[in-house]
Structures are given as C-alpha cells and as structure tokens.
Amino acid sequence: MFRQVVRQVFSQVFSHVRTFALAAIAAASLLGAGSAQAAFPERPITLIVPWAAGGGTDAVARQIANMLERDLKQPVNVVNRTGGSGVVGHQAIATAAPDGYTFGLITLEINLMHWAGLTDLTFEKYTPLALVNQDPAAIHVKADAPYKNVKELFAHIKANPNKVVASGTGQGGSWHVALAGLMQADGVSPGSIRWVPSTGAATALTDLAAGGVDFVACSMPEAEALIKAGRIRSLVFFSPTRAPNFPDVPTTEEATGHKVHKGVWRGFAAPKGLPKEIAAQYETAIKKAWDSAEFKEFMNRRGFDMIYLDSAKFGEFMKVDNEDNGKALKSLGLAK
Structure with missing residues (x-):
C-alpha cells in the first residue's frame, strides 16, 4: 500500500514537472522566434x-x-x-x-x-x-529668344508646326515625356515639334547656347551653369513650388494653369x-x-x-x- 502511494505521488510530481518543462520549451521557442525576427538584419x-x-x-x-x-x-x-x-x-x-x-x-x-x-x-x-x-523638368531657351514666357513659346509652336526644334534627352526619355505632358495639357500637339535625340542634357544645352535647337527640356541643376553665365534662361519649372535657387522662374501652374509636375525621381x-x-x-x-x-x-x-x-x-x-x-x-x- 505504501509503495503504491509513493508511486502515485512520484507520478503526479513527474507529470507536473513534464508539463512545466514543455511549457518552458514552448515559451523559449516563442522568445527565440521573436528574437530572430527582431534581430534583422543579421548579415550584410x-x-x-x-x-x-x-x-x-x-x-x-x-x-x-x-x-x-x-x-x-x-x-x-x-x-x-x-x-x-x-x-x-x-x-x-x-x-x-x-x-x-x-x-x-x-x-x-x-x-x-x-x-x-x-x-x-x-x-x-x-x-x-x-x-x-525628384528633380523637376524645366524649359530653357537662348537668352535672346523672342519668347517672354512658355505661353508665347507654345503659341509659336502652334503657328509653326514641325519647324520648332527641341532636345534634352533621347527619344521618349524623361525630359521628352515631361515636355509632352505639359504640351498635351495646354492643347499643343507633342508631335508638332522636331525632337532631336541627345546623349544627355549637357549636349542639348550646348546645342541650345550655339543656336542649334530652339529650346531644351531638362532640370534646373543641369542648366545652372549656362543660366548663371547669361547664355540661356528658363521659362517654366515643372513643380508645385518655385526652385529656391531660381525664384524668378514660374511654376507650370503659374505659367499655364496646369498642375503638370514632372521630372526624374x-x-x-x-x-x-x-x-x-x-x-x-x-x-x-x-x-x-x-x-x-x-x-x-x-x-x-x-x-x-x-x-x-x-x-x-x-x-x-x-x-x-x-x-x-x-x-x-x-x-x-x-x-x-
């Protein structure tokens, strides 16, 4: 009888210990999983x-x-x-x-x-x-160009389809697409200009300053040197706010009434x-x-x-x- 009672006691104690041990293992597993998750990143x-x-x-x-x-x-x-x-x-x-x-x-x-x-x-x-x-696009012309603003440039394009020459990037590139968006919004066919593909804005801006193209679409930082040199000027900035370094250049909304905010991002x-x-x-x-x-x-x-x-x-x-x-x-x- 005594031995039977002892066996029962030991059996109950072992059962409790086993339950506690399993619970501890489960808790440790959860903690381990949480630690692994929180440890990100663990390698390069x-x-x-x-x-x-x-x-x-x-x-x-x-x-x-x-x-x-x-x-x-x-x-x-x-x-x-x-x-x-x-x-x-x-x-x-x-x-x-x-x-x-x-x-x-x-x-x-x-x-x-x-x-x-x-x-x-x-x-x-x-x-x-x-x-x-995001570097917004801008439209630049020669310093002595007859256009006082982008509306006058667009009116000239409408009056002279397929005669005005522009550049700034490759065909269908970022600046070409930005320009097309504003022209389209203002009712000017993007196909009514002659786009000269270039290897980049620097090449196009050099052509503009030399009189090889009528205008260029690219960012303000890319055109900054020639603007400061007085060789070109900017007509419009494709952003909701004016550029801090060029506060005199109007935004697309100010210049055309259209919220066309495009550029590279x-x-x-x-x-x-x-x-x-x-x-x-x-x-x-x-x-x-x-x-x-x-x-x-x-x-x-x-x-x-x-x-x-x-x-x-x-x-x-x-x-x-x-x-x-x-x-x-x-x-x-x-x-x-």
Missing part, C-alpha cells in the same frame, strides 16, 4: 542600383547606404547592375528574394520601359519603401512580398537618414531636389506617374 545587405557608378542615382544610393550601415549595424553593399536601358538592374531588384537582404534604388524608367516594349516589368512588382528625390523599393515588419524597419531608417543634416547638405551640394513620400504615398505616386507617362508616350507615338 545588398543595395542594387540600375545605373552606372559615378552618376546621380549611384551617388544618392551610396550616401543613403553609408547612413543605413550606421543605423542597421550591418554592411550595405552597393551593386551597380547596368544594361538594357535600366531593365537589368530593375529586374534584379524585382526578382530577388523578398527577405530584406536585397533592395534597390528604382527610378522613373520603371514607368517608361514597359510602355516602350523593353520589358513587362512595372512598379507593381515592388514593395515601395520611400521616395527620396528616385525611390527605394524591395521585391514584392517583403514582410511588413522589415518594410517598416527600412522605412523608418530611410526617413531618419533623409531627415538628417548630413543628407540635406549632400543633396544641396549636388543640386538635387529633396522630396519624401512614405511607402503608401510612394506607391500611389508611381501609379499616377505610370498613367501620365503612358498618355505622353502615346501622344508621341512611342508607346508599344
């Missing part, structure tokens, strides 16, 4: 840039990468994946594993390439993180399907870097305009931008 991160080293997009990416390294306590390695007019790098970002260890700095071209038939890749293939920069994005908690961590870190005096000084020194949109607003921005670019490229006969 790759930041893909779809454009060549040394350019503006590369410079912005490297500046942010340096600042994220300090915040995330892991190396952020910038990798330039060039080729295919931006397709190669944008594709590499979209097709990477959505685990947070690969993200990229995407650009306006993601909303141009598929319209041109270069790829089926669109902005919808990404998890937007933050828009950090850069924003951070990750592959579609990135876990929400990791996306939020990136968004917080990027905003912290963007808000810093260090980043502001870098952007001002480079002449880049600062704009910030969070993940949700960046996604909405890309949707509208994509639709606008489609309309512009169709008006130019360049959409596939």
Whole structure:
C-alpha cells in the first residue's frame, strides 16, 4: 500500500514537472522566434542600383547606404547592375528574394520601359519603401529668344508646326515625356515639334547656347551653369513650388494653369512580398537618414531636389506617374 502511494505521488510530481518543462520549451521557442525576427538584419545587405557608378542615382544610393550601415549595424553593399536601358538592374531588384537582404534604388524608367516594349516589368512588382528625390523638368531657351514666357513659346509652336526644334534627352526619355505632358495639357500637339535625340542634357544645352535647337527640356541643376553665365534662361519649372535657387522662374501652374509636375525621381523599393515588419524597419531608417543634416547638405551640394513620400504615398505616386507617362508616350507615338 505504501509503495503504491509513493508511486502515485512520484507520478503526479513527474507529470507536473513534464508539463512545466514543455511549457518552458514552448515559451523559449516563442522568445527565440521573436528574437530572430527582431534581430534583422543579421548579415550584410545588398543595395542594387540600375545605373552606372559615378552618376546621380549611384551617388544618392551610396550616401543613403553609408547612413543605413550606421543605423542597421550591418554592411550595405552597393551593386551597380547596368544594361538594357535600366531593365537589368530593375529586374534584379524585382526578382530577388523578398527577405530584406536585397533592395534597390528604382527610378522613373520603371514607368517608361514597359510602355516602350523593353520589358513587362512595372512598379507593381515592388514593395515601395520611400521616395527620396525628384528633380523637376524645366524649359530653357537662348537668352535672346523672342519668347517672354512658355505661353508665347507654345503659341509659336502652334503657328509653326514641325519647324520648332527641341532636345534634352533621347527619344521618349524623361525630359521628352515631361515636355509632352505639359504640351498635351495646354492643347499643343507633342508631335508638332522636331525632337532631336541627345546623349544627355549637357549636349542639348550646348546645342541650345550655339543656336542649334530652339529650346531644351531638362532640370534646373543641369542648366545652372549656362543660366548663371547669361547664355540661356528658363521659362517654366515643372513643380508645385518655385526652385529656391531660381525664384524668378514660374511654376507650370503659374505659367499655364496646369498642375503638370514632372521630372526624374528616385525611390527605394524591395521585391514584392517583403514582410511588413522589415518594410517598416527600412522605412523608418530611410526617413531618419533623409531627415538628417548630413543628407540635406549632400543633396544641396549636388543640386538635387529633396522630396519624401512614405511607402503608401510612394506607391500611389508611381501609379499616377505610370498613367501620365503612358498618355505622353502615346501622344508621341512611342508607346508599344
């Protein structure tokens, strides 16, 4: 009888100990899972840039990468994946594993390439993180041009179809599309000018100053040297607010009544399907870097305009931008 009672007691004690041990193991597992999740990142991160080293997009990416390294306590390695007019790098970002260890700095071209038939890749293939920069377009003419404002230039184009010559980028490039959007909004056919493709704004501006073209569409920073030299002047700035360095140049709304705010932009994005908690961590870190005096000084020194949109607003921005670019490229006969 005594032995039976002892066995029962030991059996009950063992049962309680076993239950407690299982509970402790389960709790430890949950804590371990939480710790692993909170530990992101645990290894180096790759930041893909779809454009060549040394350019503006590369410079912005490297500046942010340096600042994220300090915040995330892991190396952020910038990798330039060039080729295919931006397709190669944008594709590499979209097709990477959505685990947070690969993200990229995407650009306006993601909303141009598929319209041109270069790829089926669109902005919808990404998890937007933050828009950090947009350089609005502007229209520039020779200093002695007869047009006092952009309305007079557009009236001259209407009166002289296919005679006015413009440049600024390649056919269907960023500045060409921005110009087409404003012309279309103001009732001027984008196809009524002769667009001379150029290798970049610098080449086009040199042609403008020499009298080889009638006007150029490009950013204000790109034209700054010739403006300050008194060789060219700007008629309109494609932004909701005037440029701080050029306060005398009216915005599109002031000059035409149209809210056409177009230009080149850069924003951070990750592959579609990135876990929400990791996306939020990136968004917080990027905003912290963007808000810093260090980043502001870098952007001002480079002449880049600062704009910030969070993940949700960046996604909405890309949707509208994509639709606008489609309309512009169709008006130019360049959409596939």
